[in-house]
Amino acid sequence: xxxxxxxxxxxxxxxxxxxxxxxxxxxxxxxxxxxxxxxxxxxxxxxxxxxxxxxxxxxxxxxxxxxxxxxxxxxxxxxxxxxxxxxxxxxxxxxxxxxxxxxxxxxxxxxxxxxxxxxxxxxxxxxxxxxxxxxxxxxxxxxxxxxxxxxxxxxxxxxxxxxxxxxxxxxxxxxxxxxxxxxxxxxxxxxxxxxxxxxxxxxxxxxxxxxxxxxxxxxxxxxxxxxxxxxxxxxxxxxxxxxxxxxxxxxxxxxxxxxxxxxxxxxxxxxxxxxxxxxxxxxxxxxxxxxxxxxxxxxxxxxxxxxxxxxxxxxxxxxxxxxxxxxxxxxxxxxxxxxxxxxxxxxxxxxxxxxxxxxxxxxxxxxxxxxxxxxxxxxxxxxxxxxxxxxxxxxxxxxxxxxxxxxxxxxxxxxxxxxxxxxxxxxxxxxxxxxxxxxxxxxxxxxxxxxxxxxxxxxxxxxxxxxxxxxxxxxxxxxxxxxxxxxxxxxxxxxxxxxxxxxxxxxxxxxxxxxxxxxxxxxxxxxxxxxxxxxxxxxxxxxxxxxxxxxxxxxxxxxxxxxxxxxxxxxxxxxxxxxxxxxxxxxxxxxxxxxxxxxxxxxxxxxxxxxxxxxxxxxxxxxxxxxxxxxxxxxxxxxxxxxxxxxxxxxxxxxxxxxxxxxxxxxxxxxxxxxxxxxxxxxxxxxxxxxxxxxxxxxxxxxxxxxxxxxxxxxxxxxxxxxxxxxxxxxxxxxxxxxxxxxxxxxxxxxxxxxxxxxxxxxxxxxxxxxxxxxxxxxxxxxxxxxxxxxxxxxxxxxxxxxxxxxxxxxxxxxxxx
RNA sequence: GCGGGCGUGGCGGAAUGGUAGACGCGCAGGAUUUAGGAUCCUGUGGGCUAAGCCCGUGGAGGUUCGAGUCCUCUCGCCCGCACCA
Numbered sequence: 001x002x003x004x005x006x007x008x009x010x011x012x013x014x015x016x017x018x019x020x021x022x023x024x025x026x027x028x029x030x031x032x033x034x035x036x037x038x039x040x041x042x043x044x045x046x047x048x049x050x051x052x053x054x055x056x057x058x059x060x061x062x063x064x065x066x067x068x069x070x071x072x073x074x075x076x077x078x079x080x081x082x083x084x085x086x087x088x089x090x091x092x093x094x095x096x097x098x099x100x101x102x103x104x105x106x107x108x109x110x111x112x113x114x115x116x117x118x119x120x121x122x123x124x125x126x127x128x129x130x131x132x133x134x135x136x137x138x139x140x141x142x143x144x145x146x147x148x149x150x151x152x153x154x155x156x157x158x159x160x161x162x163x164x165x166x167x168x169x170x171x172x173x174x175x176x177x178x179x180x181x182x183x184x185x186x187x188x189x190x191x192x193x194x195x196x197x198x199x200x201x202x203x204x205x206x207x208x209x210x211x212x213x214x215x216x217x218x219x220x221x222x223x224x225x226x227x228x229x230x231x232x233x234x235x236x237x238x239x240x241x242x243x244x245x246x247x248x249x250x251x252x253x254x255x256x257x258x259x260x261x262x263x264x265x266x267x268x269x270x271x272x273x274x275x276x277x278x279x280x281x282x283x284x285x286x287x288x289x290x291x292x293x294x295x296x297x298x299x300x301x302x303x304x305x306x307x308x309x310x311x312x313x314x315x316x317x318x319x320x321x322x323x324x325x326x327x328x329x330x331x332x333x334x335x336x337x338x339x340x341x342x343x344x345x346x347x348x349x350x351x352x353x354x355x356x357x358x359x360x361x362x363x364x365x366x367x368x369x370x371x372x373x374x375x376x377x378x379x380x381x382x383x384x385x386x387x388x389x390x391x392x393x394x395x396x397x398x399x400x401x402x403x404x405x406x407x408x409x410x411x412x413x414x415x416x417x418x419x420x421x422x423x424x425x426x427x428x429x430x431x432x433x434x435x436x437x438x439x440x441x442x443x444x445x446x447x448x449x450x451x452x453x454x455x456x457x458x459x460x461x462x463x464x465x466x467x468x469x470x471x472x473x474x475x476x477x478x479x480x481x482x483x484x485x486x487x488x489x490x491x492x493x494x495x496x497x498x499x500x501x502x503x504x505x506x507x508x509x510x511x512x513x514x515x516x517x518x519x520x521x522x523x524x525x526x527x528x529x530x531x532x533x534x535x536x537x538x539x540x541x542x543x544x545x546x547x548x549x550x551x552x553x554x555x556x557x558x559x560x561x562x563x564x565x566x567x568x569x570x571x572x573x574x575x576x577x578x579x580x581x582x583x584x585x586x587x588x589x590x591x592x593x594x595x596x597x598x599x600x601x602x603x604x605x606x607x608x609x610x611x612x613x614x615x616x617x618x619x620x621x622x623x624x625x626x627x628x629x630x631x632x633x634x635x636x637x638x639x640x641x642x643x644x645x646x647x648x649x650x651x652x653x654x655x656x657x658x659x660x661x662x663x664x665x666x667x668x669x670x671x672x673x674x675x676x677x678x679x680x681x682x683x684x685x686x687x688x689x690x691x692x693x694x695x696x697x698x699x700x701x702x703x704x705x706x707x708x709x710x711x712x713x714x715x716x717x718x719x720x721x722x723x724x725x726x727x728x729x730x731x732x733x734x735x736x737x738x739x740x741x742x743x744x745x746x747x748x749x750x751x752x753x754x755x756x757x758x759x760x761x762x763x764x765x766x767x768x769x770x771x772x773x774x775x776x777x778x779x780x781x782x783x784x785x786x787x788x789x790x791x792x793x794x795x796x797x798x799x800x801x802x803x804x805x806x807x808x809x810x811x812x813x814x815x816x817x818x
Numbered sequence: 819g820c821g822g823g824c825g826u827g828g829c830g831g832a833a834u835g836g837u838a839g840a841c842g843c844g845c846a847g848g849a850u851u852u853a854g855g856a857u858c859c860u861g862u863g864g865g866c867u868a869a870g871c872c873c874g875u876g877g878a879g880g881u882u883c884g885a886g887u888c889c890u891c892u893c894g895c896c897c898g899c900a901c902c903a
Contacts, residue, residue: 004856215822215898222821222899229903251903264903307901337902344903350819351901429902552898622842623830629896630830639830641855643843653857689832692841699841702858762837767884769837807883813836817883 005645005652007612011726015114023740024119028522028535030073037539038064039518041547041555042079042126045105046086047596049112049604051620051632052587058617059584059626059687060546061118065722066682068119069746075539076119077521079126080106083134083442084510085163088473098441098473102129112604116613117725119742124521128513129441133520135464136530137512138446140562142457143569145447149195150435152455157434159187191436192445192506196561200224200428202575203560211580219552225429228406230254230413232319232422234263234343236327238275239313247271247316250338250427253348255401255412258393259366260343261356263316263327264309266335267292275312275327285310285329292331307332307355318343319421320394330355338427346383347375353383366393367401433558435509440473440482442507450494450501459495465503481505514555515562518542518577533571545578548586556581582685585629587620589636602637610637611645614724619644621723622691647695648727651720654701655731658710670700671712672753678719679746687723694719710735715747763788764815765797781808788814 018024040060043053064076080102087098094101106127113120126133144150196203204224207217229252236247251257265272267289276285288310309330316327332351333342346356346363356363363377367388375384387402395415401408416422436445444465446458458465468489472482483489483505494501516530522539523531541563559577566572588594594601607616619640624630633639663671674697681690697716701708708716714735721728721741732741756777761784763771771793775784785806788794794816805817 213822218821219898225902227902249903253903332901332903334902342903349903351903427902549897625831628831633829638855639843643830646856647842650857688830689841692832695841760837764836764884767836772837805883807836809836813884815836815883 003652003656005649005727007614007648007726010730011117011608011613012115014726014729015117018117018119018740018742019114019122021740023742024076025121025123026073026075029538030075033071033073035075035539036067036072036544037075037518037542038067038544039075039077039521039542039546041545041551042081042514042517043109044084044086045080045082045102045109047105048108049116050587050594050596051589051602051604051607051616051637052594054116054604054607054616055587055620055626055630056546056548056584057113057116057118058620059582059685060544062617062621062687062722063544063546063682063685065119065725065742066746068742069718069721069744071745074119075124075521076121077124077126077524078113078118078120078122079124079517079521080109080128081510081514081517082106082127082129083507083513085439085441087129088439088441091473097469099129099469102441112608115608116604116617119725124524126517126520126524128510128517131464131466132525132527133517134443134467134513136516136520137443137508138458138463138465139460139530140516141443141508141512142446142460144194144565145457147569149198149565150192151195152190152192154188154190155434157187157189157191159189189436191434192504193432193434194561196433196558197428197430199561199564200226200430202564203557206560206564206575210576210578212578213549213581213583216549216552216556216581216583220557223430223553223557227252227427229425229427230416230422231339231425232257232343232416234319235317236263236271237315237317239315244317247341248339248422249341249343250425251343253345253403253409254416254422255390255393255396255399255409256345256348256366257318257320257343257412258390258396259345259347259364260318260325261346261362261364262325262344262352264333264342264344264352264355265312265327265329266333266340267308267310267329267331268335269329269340271341272312272329275314279313281310281313288329306358307351309355309359311359316343319419320416326361328355328359336431337429347377347380348383348385350383350385353380364392366391370400433509433561435512436506437509438481439507440467440470442510443467443512444483444489445504445506445508447504448492448494448501449504450497450499452499453494453496453501456494456496456501462495467507481507483507511554511558515558516566518559519566519572531571533573536571537573540572541574541576542578543580545581546584547581549583583627585624585627587630587632589632590634591631602632607637607640611640612648612726614648614726615640615644618648618691618724621687623688625688626685647698648724650702651698652727652731654698655708655713655716657707658713658735659707661706661709663709663712664704667700667704667709667712669753669756670697671715672749673756675715675719675747675749676751676754679749682722690719691723694723717741718744718747759811761787761811762813763791763794764813765794766818767815770794770797775811777811779811781810784808784810784814788816 038060040057064074068074082102087102090101091098128134141150204221204226207220210217229250231248231250232254233246233248235244237244276282292308307330309328312327312329314327315324317324332355333340344352344355346352346361347365348367353363363380365375365377367384368374368391369384369386369388385403390396390399390401396412399408399411403409413424417424444467446463446465448456448458450456468486470486472485474482490503490505492501492503519531519536519540523535526532563572563577564575567575589600589602592600604616622644674693678690678693681693717728717732718741725742729741758774759777761773761775762769763773771791773787773791775787785808801818803816803818807815
């Protein structure tokens with residue numbers, strides 16, 4: 001008689017009907033309702049959805065649905081980060097064009113998204129590899145170019161010999177290519193950069209108001225790496241040469257200048273090579289530098305050795321005391337930071353200390369600690385970088401210095417400035433963003449090179465510069481874009497003078513695409529602008545952004561940079577794109593990350609086929625807290641059937657028929673209590689515990705004698721709707737409701753009913769539970785104490801002794817202290 | 819090394835400083851059944867001289883009437899950064 005739970009029979013029809021009826025569509029203007037922009041990091045279309053995707057999107061979708069039912073206008077769009085390397089690799093492997101491979105994956109993913117019942121407004125879909133999107137990448141690039149934020153320079157780059165592309169510093173995880181894991185080579189190339197360093201301070205300072213995890217904020221702070229100090233000018237003099245050159249160094253400890261006993265250049269510094277040029281040291285030095293280059297790659301892979309150095313035939317003159325100190329080249333000084341040279345103060349810097357000891361360089365203490373025995377150069381075993389009093393430091397002898405508070409240090413900087421020996425300086429680790437890629441499947445950079453006019457931006461009316469459809473996606477020549485082999489693309493008239501010119505053949509880093517896609521969601525079909533500022537202002541900034549921690553630095557910092565740039569252009573009226581960020585846990589299988597390429601993957605489609613979309617969603621949300629990782633057992637996803645499908649079957653059976661009887665008082669109280677608790681869980685993203693409480697409610701239903709009263713059943717279905725949208729909609733309609741449950745209000749509760757009437761009072765003696773007594777929730781302290789002391793069990797433990805103290809916490813606990 | 823996070827049953831995991839183990843998986847026993855990997859009920863942290871008591875949240879201290887939760891130290895695991903002067 002009772003129909004069995006068969007999700008396949010109703011899930012797909014509902015998905016189609018929601019789309020047809022536009023249930024999740026939102027207007028360009030949220031109107032009277034409070035707006036909420038809920039967004040997941042858009043996926044790379046690598047194939048089809050797997051259970052890792054289901055985790056992230058189910059969390060966000062449940063929350064979007066909850067907020068929608070709470071009365072918000074919810075913008076919840078979806079798109080595809082569709083340019084990038086895997087498309088080319090797959091295309092080469094299968095002989096299919098990257099565009100076809102990508103678009104067919106998008107079609108698969110879109111249909112999986114729909115099957116899973118995610119509440120996206122599909123009319124806002126954004127696909128970054130289509131010209132109607134990437135033409136605006138080109139426009140944005142040109143806006144940056146016109147403001148001097150996009151520029152070209154020749155620089156050594158990390159070149160991946162396998163993927164045949166340049167890697168941004170951020171893309172070198174543990175010193176190897178983030179995609180293929182091979183060791184990059186260093187090459188000189190002329191490339192396009194974006195001046196993100198102009199925004200370093202704002203990127204740091206604006207982090208204050210963001211509701212992001214400390215871990216990500218810290219990673220971004222470290223990435224930008226702002227440090228305060230001074231630039232101090234040393235003079236360098238080569239042996240056998242009277243010429244003296246100024247050589248500035250950056251230091252955070254100018255207060256220790258009097259303790260500088262040597263000077264170090266980065267091994268690769270051209271000035272070092274110059275010093276030895278033409279001397280008998282030239283050859284050994286070259287060997288040394290080559291060794292350092294090789295060594296530094298091993299370093300990056302984790303095996304760090306003691307730093308290597310070589311003394312150079314020169315002296316440096318310390319500007320504060322005129323002292324002549326030795327000059328070295330060493331691997332522990334980085335070419336890319338500061339000026340590529342340092343003053344070394346071995347007594348107060350650990351790296352300098354170790355280098356000095358190894359090379360018998362003098363050590364001089366200039367900061368004595370305020371407590372404990374004074375430091376002695378001869379017996380020190382490590383540097384003393386902390387607070388203390390300056391000694392042997394000229395006019396500053398006796399000054400207290402503290403690197404934490406900058407006490408004393410600012411005075412030294414002021415003095416250096418007065419003396420013309422140095423000045424205040426702030427240094428950053430962050431470098432400009434290298435956006436050129438020698439790849440086919442990306443946005444063509446809209447620049448034309450002309451013999452007479454030089455770099456010429458493509459005029460706006462000529463945009464987009466279309467990515468030509470061509471057969472070769474990899475260049476035969478290394479470090480040259482495949483587009484260079486396409487004469488039809490390359491050869492073009494100069495837009496300024498009409499003479500024959502050449503197009504730029506590099507494409508943009510795909511992180512460019514993902515830096516502003518959320519703005520395009522608000523105006524996805526605009527053909528005359530990247531976005532209408534008014535439409536963007538109506539929904540932005542994004543209120544809730546969901547995505548993995550792996551984007552802690554790159555994507556999140558680039559998108560923040562773009563927004564600040566748009567703010568400066570007057571196109572947006574906010575400074576931060578993502579107000580709060582939720583990092584979901586990762587889903588693995590048998591302890592290993594799921595990966596399409598190795599086939600080690602639990603496909604969402606297989607799970608939906610076996611158990612239905614509701615079960616897939618419910619399982620993944622119930623099995624671990626949203627922020628925690630989840631590992632599927634070796635034997636696969638069978639547990640989804642035992643856990644989620646069977647529970648939904650139970651829901652189906654129990655709620656198959658409802659009665660029009662009023663809700664019995666006891667059940668009513670449970671309903672109100674659980675609505676309150678579940679609402680609180682949703683507010684805190686506690687979806688696993690929210691589902692646990694829904695299970696409790698179903699357990700209460702199952703204990704009823706007859707069918708569940710309709711009012712209680714409908715309340716439950718509305719609680720379930722964000723988690724399992726199909727079965728809740730199906731049952732909702734079976735009760736005779738006409739409109740979608742997903743347009744209903746979230747259930748409210750009555751505080752009074754949510755409170756329990758009777759509670760279990762625990763009686764402890766010396767903190768140990770000795771009795772439990774049922775009491776009214778309104779019980780007074782005195783009543784509790786009387787009840788507790790008159791309990792037989794408690795009496796037995798009192799042993800006739802007098803309680804020293806009785807603590808009563810109404811209505812739940814009494815503790816009797818003897 | 820530095821920064822962030824985490825250690826709770828056989829498993830996933832619950833616990834505003836107040837009954838440790840909610841909810842579920844698994845397991846055990848039972849009921850029912852046109853026998854199925856269905857459904858329903860009961861039990862399920864460990865131990866003991868077992869209607870009771872003792873021990874239990876990686877370990878050692880501390881604060882408190884009371885600690886998984888707060889503090890100090892320590893061990894282990896995961897993630898990020900890694901010579902940034």
